[in-house]
Amino acid sequence: MRLTGKTAIVTGGASGFGAGIVRKFTSEGARVMIADINHSAAQDLADQMGDHALACAVDVADGASVTAMARAAIEAWTHVDILVNNAGITHLPQALEEVTEDDFDRVMAVNMKSVYLTARALVPHMKSRDAGCILNIASTAGVSPRPRLNWYNASKGWMITATKAMAVELAPKGIRVNALNPVAGETPLLKSFMGEDTPEMRAKFLATIPLGRFSTPQDMGNAACFLCSDEASMITGVAMEIDGGRCI
Numbered sequence: 001m002r003l004t005g006k007t008a009i010v011t012g013g014a015s016g017f018g019a020g021i022v023r024k025f026t027s028e029g030a031r032v033m034i035a036d037i038n039h040s041a042a043q044d045l046a047d048q049m050g051d052h053a054l055a056c057a058v059d060v061a062d063g064a065s066v067t068a069m070a071r072a073a074i075e076a077w078t079h080v081d082i083l084v085n086n087a088g089i090t091h092l093p094q095a096l097e098e099v100t101e102d103d104f105d106r107v108m109a110v111n112m113k114s115v116y117l118t119a120r121a122l123v124p125h126m127k128s129r130d131a132g133c134i135l136n137i138a139s140t141a142g143v144s145p146r147p148r149l150n151w152y153n154a155s156k157g158w159m160i161t162a163t164k165a166m167a168v169e170l171a172p173k174g175i176r177v178n179a180l181n182p183v184a185g186e187t188p189l190l191k192s193f194m195g196e197d198t199p200e201m202r203a204k205f206l207a208t209i210p211l212g213r214f215s216t217p218q219d220m221g222n223a224a225c226f227l228c229s230d231e232a233s234m235i236t237g238v239a240m241e242i243d244g245g246r247c248i
Contacts (some may be wrong), residue, residue, distance in 0.1 A: 002229040004029030007077040009069065009122075011060050011114065012087030014041035016187030017137060020217020021084055021224045026052045028225055030082070033073045035060075037087075060087045060114035061106075070121035079129060082228045083122050085115050085159075086137040093195040096150035104151050111155035115162055123170065132175040133228045136163045137220070140183045140243045149193065156181075160239045167237030176236040178227045183243035185215035211244030 008025050012018040014036035025032050026049045034049075036042040039057035046053040056072055059065040073080050089110045091103040115136060126132030141149060142156030163179040170177055184193050184205055191197040194205060206212060223242050226232055241247050 001029040006030045006081045008082035010084040017220040018086040020221040024221030061109035066117040090152040093148040130174040134177045136179040179239040182215045209244040
């Protein structure tokens with residue numbers, strides 16, 4: 001029960017890595033807001049988690065929506081200890097010059113602007129308490145980019161740099177900021193990363209991962225729990241790879 005008494009917001013928490021983090025956090029005693037653009041999926045997961053979870057519809061690329069999410073969490077619990085910026089999207093694999101402007105803007109809004117918006121909404125609250133933990137879900141794509149996912153790669157590289165910049169600035173106020181860099185995982189985004197979900201394409205991706213498997217929501221939940229717990233109280237500005245050795 002490493003998170004007993006803690007409260008957390010997990011964006012994109014209704015599926016994939018986010019759901020894995022939600023399940024781990026609640027099992028460790030945290031109260032969790034499952035914030036997702038798919039409210040029905042968020043509510044379904046909250047119902048499974050019981051009294052320790054609540055669902056919130058949010059568009060992480062919209063300032064008013066993010067502000068409303070933060071307000072709802074503070075009204076429910078009086079304080080927010082942990083923010084997990086997990087919501088993310090990608091464009092389909094293609095030559096960098098062929099990605100449409102709309103797709104580019106959408107990736108930057110969800111993967112990058114959202115981190116600014118959640119910080120704007122919740123950092124003042126954390127500063128007022130001289131405590132807080134922010135965890136950004138980046139990617140190995142930001143460390144070792146794959147071809148044909150250029151602008152997605154760039155958005156995750158930005159998130160890693162943002163994590164370190166936030167950590168340095170917020171440390172004097174007792175706020176820790178870290179990131180996780182997962183390799184491709186068993187989530188709804190996997191097919192988008194690969195372009196097509198076939199045995200041949202899976203084998204191609206797995207060949208780049210020394211441990212020979214994709215990351216799982218459980219892997220992410222375990223790592224997130226550690227970095228957001230008091231056990232990691234001396235850790236900030238870290239971008240931890242959850243990648244089976246891919247970035248070695």
